Amino acid sequence: MALIDRFGALSIGADYRRLWLAQAFSSFGEYLFASTSTVWVAVRLYPTDPRLPALIGVVILAASVPRIIFGPVAGVYADRWDSRKTMIVNDWIRVGVFATLLAVVQFADSSPGRVFAAIIICIILSEISAQFFNPSRAAVMQLVIPPDRRIEAASMSMFSLTGVAIMATATGPAVFGLFGARVAICVCIATYAISLMMTVRVQDEYQPQRQVAGHFWRDFADGARSAWHTPMLRVVLIGACFYGVSLGINSSVLALFGLKTLGLSPGQYGLLAMMFPLGNLVSAVFGIRLIRRIGVNRSYLLALSALGLGYVAYACVGQLVTACAVMLMCGAIFSIYIMCQGPILQEAVPEGYMGRISAVFGPMVSITSAASTLLASQALSYSAGRGFTAGDGSWRDPYRLLIIFGAAFLFIGGGGMYLVRARAHRRSRSTSPAVRDGTAGSSSEPPEKS
Template identity: 30%
Template sequence: MTPRLTLINRDYTRLWFGQAVSSVGDAVFSTTLVLWVATVLAKDETWAPMAVSGVLMASSAAVLVIGPLAGVFVDRWDKRATMLLSEAVRGALVALLTVVSFLPTDALPAGVWLALVYATVLLLHAAGQFFSPARFAILADLVTGDADRARAAGIAQATGETAWIIGPPLAAPLLFTAGLQWALLFNAVSYGVSYIAIRAIGTGPPATGGDARGAARKPKGGLRREFTDGLRFFARSRFLVALLLLAVIGQFGIGALSTLNVFFTTDNLHAEAHLYGYVGMAMGIGGITGALCAGRVVQWFGARRSTWISLLVSGVLLVAYSRQSGFLAGVALLFVFTVPLTVLNTAMAPLLLAAAPPDYRGRVMAVFYPVTKLASMLSAVLSGWLAGSVLHGFTGSVGGLSFGPIDTIFAVSGLIVVLSGVYAWLSLPGTPTADEAAADTAGKDTVGTAAAPAHRPPHHERGSIE
């Protein structure tokens, strides 16, 4: 028997391979920059933490500022050409920084080095804001059906998790043995591999009924009008608004983990700080497990039902995690918690494209992703502020259970996620198909105010994918 060398279909496999290599390159690149800034450029300096945070701020600024506008252009342009241009730009940016990095560190002032790093990160993520919605849209042509789209989203999730398990361990040896420039060059080459893989997509008959290359659309108006049309379309879609609310609530409920979990590990789980890496490993393995199971889960329960079930289970498990006091039990529970959380992310992907007609897919993602990114940032800031000020030194007990500041925040976060699951169960409207959403758009005045679409039963054979 000939071994199966394709994932879903040939064109999707090409896209997946390019993105897998590029994801490892991104993980190496991001880890290398943080390590280099912290341990070389700003070594023993009091401003080192601020310098490292600037890398994260540069990436977030690109998402929040460029992301919403990028969707307009993605909807106008050929999707495959947009992806190719984005990879070429990103590869060139990293290659340019690689050339500069061959200079000795003391050849330029620290401020100039930081400016180069921040500018490169900002421009890389700005180009990524065009790539991601274009990839989201082109997958609708490459893969059809809720089950296959959820499976493809699960593969993407698992690949991303794997990249962040493989990439960081590669980054440190490359930096400290070979040097910064070789770690950067690795990422530049990875963009080249992705470019070649994307070029190979659509060279034969399309894998589905659509053109996998993503035909360019003639602009219907100016940038401002198309941007506001996209916002209006999103705002009057009850389904999209409900999904966005769920994502935002989920980010506020779960975002505290990213900020406070290291303190929970040392204070509540009574573990040494050097064991914290195993916490991240458990979440990574849980993410891979959930991503690989997600396609089957969506096939069994449907994307809509999988969404609210995953929210309920994740919320309950987060509350249970907040009550742990042993390291092994905490790590095991965190692994289990990450599985339905990843299924949730994967299940929402088919729902998004089901509600987005082709002409609006770029703008739908350009609204959805920056808003959820902002919610994640606000959650991290809010949880850190609560733990460090309002709840600092807090102790209490209810029914014989004692509470401290961090476990209280985690417990409340879990309850918020549970409530969002109940909301999804009761209020998430039926999934409109892209054709129905387009018909709604065509039948309403885009200048005036439109009523929300009527409730529709779910369509389990259609959907979306990340």
């Protein structure tokens, strides 16, 4: 029954299915080239170069920096422009960017330095284009999805994107190893071309009413004020920052904890790493009933705290089997957290503000994640100078302590926001006319809007 409910989201309408396919194929291209570019640089361009770690870092930064710099800018213009046409233009741009990269690889001087520069430029331009495409798609989705189907659609999106991420991340290096860079680039071009065809077929009637003044900074500030002054949007924004702290620490420590502290082999760590996306898939299939039962807003905050507890549990494990079980649970909880964000935004964001507000969250997560990654690296350097051995398995192990520190942000942040929200909700009910006049029909809390 859960599976029927899951894929029943496709019955929302033909335009929803086209937008869903456009998102799936464009995301497939992004994940595929991200995994391919890393292998390309490490295996073909600079396999023995001592600068390889720094070069891989440049590849990662090329994908991250555009989200921070161009995300808010793209949000303002996505609210000004025709959303559907913005998606179409940016799919054309990405097709052109990867076609140019293919021409460079095929015909230009193939020295490692020039190819590496072409890869970096391709990643940057593709990411900039994605910053315009994604908020525009979110604005159209807000109008296409009926309010009573938003949880269902968010669950479907989480299910498909997790599957896409797993398949594309595995497919990219495999295609590159078997057929070379040219074929991998052609696959990326094909995915964006399919996304383009799906978007072109979406009806032109889904256009949000624009709430813009015509001045960039005024429009940007207007969107930021709307995000902060709307209570549930403020909660989501703060929650995204808490998650960014944990993400930044975990991205640099989780793998080292598994390989060093737990002493896992690369094959065992690969099995452990699979558990998180597997938990995403499981929760995307079965979590929709839990969200409907608890309510979207409560589920969001409870999932944030539960994810913190999950990472604390992971930092305390000592065996592969236990670590796999805990990581599976963390993946399932994270899926709940992500599935709640879409419906919250679609309900709380005023029409005409989706581009600016949705574009705020990505840069905020990237900024807090980058800052916490820097904090983690400095903490590891400091602990090494103080004689603490990272990966020794003790309770003073810096890897273990950093994971717990990041998890504390999630647990305390989510729990604190939940208590504040619950207190404000009780206060609003106690001061409502129905309660003051004694005409309220029930003392139980009314069900949340979903």
